[in-house]
Amino acid sequence: MSLYLTAMLAIIRREALRFIHQRSRFLAALVRPLVWLVVFAAGFRAALGLSIIPPYQTYITYEVYIVPGLCGMIQLFNGMQSSLSLVYDQEMGSMRLLLTSPLPRWWLLFSKLLAGVAVSILQVYVFLAIAAGFGIVLPLAGYALVLPALLVSGLMLGALGLLISSTIRQLENFAGVMNFVIFPMFFLSTALYPLWKMAESSTLLRDICAWNPFTHAVELIRFALYLELNGWALLWVCLSFVVFFGLALVGYDPAYGMTRRRKG
Amino acid sequence: MTALEINDLGYSFGAKRALDGVSFALRPGKFTALLGPNGAGKSTLFSLLTRLFVSREGRISVAGHDLAREPRAALSKIGVVFQQPTLDLDMSVMRNMRYFAALHGISGREAQARSERALAQLGMVERAGEKVRDLNGGHRRRMEIARALIHEPEVLLLDEPTVGLDFKSRQAIVDHVHGLAERGLTVFWATHLVDEIRDYDDVVVLHRGRVLAHRAAAKLREGRPLAEVFIEMTGGEETR
Numbered sequence: 334m335s336l337y338l339t340a341m342l343a344i345i346r347r348e349a350l351r352f353i354h355q356r357s358r359f360l361a362a363l364v365r366p367l368v369w370l371v372v373f374a375a376g377f378r379a380a381l382g383l384s385i386i387p388p389y390q391t392y393i394t395y396e397v398y399i400v401p402g403l404c405g406m407i408q409l410f411n412g413m414q415s416s417l418s419l420v421y422d423q424e425m426g427s428m429r430l431l432l433t434s435p436l437p438r439w440w441l442l443f444s445k446l447l448a449g450v451a452v453s454i455l456q457v458y459v460f461l462a463i464a465a466g467f468g469i470v471l472p473l474a475g476y477a478l479v480l481p482a483l484l485v486s487g488l489m490l491g492a493l494g495l496l497i498s499s500t501i502r503q504l505e506n507f508a509g510v511m512n513f514v515i516f517p518m519f520f521l522s523t524a525l526y527p528l529w530k531m532a533e534s535s536t537l538l539r540d541i542c543a544w545n546p547f548t549h550a551v552e553l554i555r556f557a558l559y560l561e562l563n564g565w566a567l568l569w570v571c572l573s574f575v576v577f578f579g580l581a582l583v584g585y586d587p588a589y590g591m592t593r594r595r596k597g
Numbered sequence: 598m599t600a601l602e603i604n605d606l607g608y609s610f611g612a613k614r615a616l617d618g619v620s621f622a623l624r625p626g627k628f629t630a631l632l633g634p635n636g637a638g639k640s641t642l643f644s645l646l647t648r649l650f651v652s653r654e655g656r657i658s659v660a661g662h663d664l665a666r667e668p669r670a671a672l673s674k675i676g677v678v679f680q681q682p683t684l685d686l687d688m689s690v691m692r693n694m695r696y697f698a699a700l701h702g703i704s705g706r707e708a709q710a711r712s713e714r715a716l717a718q719l720g721m722v723e724r725a726g727e728k729v730r731d732l733n734g735g736h737r738r739r740m741e742i743a744r745a746l747i748h749e750p751e752v753l754l755l756d757e758p759t760v761g762l763d764f765k766s767r768q769a770i771v772d773h774v775h776g777l778a779e780r781g782l783t784v785f786w787a788t789h790l791v792d793e794i795r796d797y798d799d800v801v802v803l804h805r806g807r808v809l810a811h812r813a814a815a816k817l818r819e820g821r822p823l824a825e826v827f828i829e830m831t832g833g834e835e836t837r
Binding site (some may be wrong): 342343347350429431432 | 651669670672673684692695700702703
């Protein structure tokens with residue numbers, strides 16, 4: 334097996350083991366979207382009428398609309414959680430261990446990213462299974478086709494987490510990430526309401542939503558679940574990934590990144 | 598060819614000069630102590646040696662590889678034990694070892710064999726199956742040293758590895774690492790504790806980012822206690 338693959342698999346295995354050890358994290362990751370689905374969506378379905386919009390062929394209930402957004406939410410939280418664990422790793426020194434490996438740094442960080450995505454995909458599938466238990470069943474092939482979409486959106490959101498982890502220096506700053514990254518990204522997206530609904534209240538909000546990379550991650554997932562490819566969303570998500578990952582690499586570059594600012 | 602050679606290395610944190618014109622070469626197969634009070638620049642030097650920081654001033658070469666130009670070749674020749682523990686507490690000793698082996702691209706039977714060999718060198722074989730969380734501080738440190746040997750480096754760097762350990766564990770680790778040097782490994786050991794240094798070791802005295810001396814401990818102290826000489830050289834500066 335090649336040197337690169339050996340290291341990547343070990344990094345993924347380590348992340349998976351850590352995840353298994355933290356059962357409460359898994360539970361929390363599941364409870365959050367389920368509360369939205371069961372409580373929030375149930376209350377909202379009466380207030381919110383939805384017209385037929387692509388990729389849906391027919392009228393849908395609000396619960397059905399919100400499922401892709403909640404898949405995205407799981408990945409968004411997971412990306413930020415990985416970022417948190419990276420900051421923790423930096424404080425605890427295991428990041429140092431990783432970075433002194435003779436493999437190129439971008440590869441190590443990409444492996445770390447992929448490990449987080451694998452965990453998030455697992456969470457999404459468990460969530461989709463539970464949602465099916467509540468009667469929200471999607472086209473069967475959609476469950477398979479969503480996998481590549483989840484991979485791409487997970488990488489993009491993970492890269493954002495990586496970028497954030499390269500800029501914050503202490504765990505305490507993480508609350509700020511919640512307020513200034515997770516909430517705006519989630520609420521200013523198509524996760525909870527479609528764009529036209531946003532436009533009814535404000536075109537500015539609609540424009541912000543249309544620019545938000547998270548919107549495109551959600552739309553990519555939504556279309557894939559209904560066996561369609563949203564090329565525009567895919568492009569947006571890929572571009573965002575390249576930008577976030579590129580900047581994160583700069584952040585982790587010893588010549589001018591976070592390690593330079595930090596006294597050893 | 599020396600295992601580690603540093604030429605005119607400098608580094609600043611903003612306006613603060615952390616290292617200035619640092620030059621020395623380690624003799625192969627020797628235990629060299631980097632002796633300096635807290636804040637002397639030892640940790641900064643270690644961060645530069647392991648490429649966590651990169652400096653534009655000076656040159657570091659490891660086993661003939663320039664760290665700036667061939668970082669991967671150079672890093673593969675270095676074994677590192679950081680001051681802070683870097684362990685996965687909920688995994689077994691062997692799993693920690695295998696994870697590190699994989700980061701160096703070593704897997705399968707080869708990784709198992711090398712891990713066992715490295716653990717044996719530190720007298721840790723019988724602990725291989727234990728969870729790291731269940732080990733005492735001394736054994737955790739020994740595991741970290743064993744881990745740093747898996748990829749068979751030419752030089753072993755240890756940044757104050759005995760911090761926070763009791764006297765007995767400290768002594769055991771000092772003995773073990775001296776043993777490694779006797780078997781031919783080049784060791785670079787940062788410390789501010791003179792009792793970890795033996796007369797036949799080499800000593801680099803670092804103070805305020807500069808090298809004050811580099812010679813054998815016996816020559817450095819010339820019959821006087823090393824602690825006295827050290828305090829005299831560094832102006833008895835009590836730090837942090």
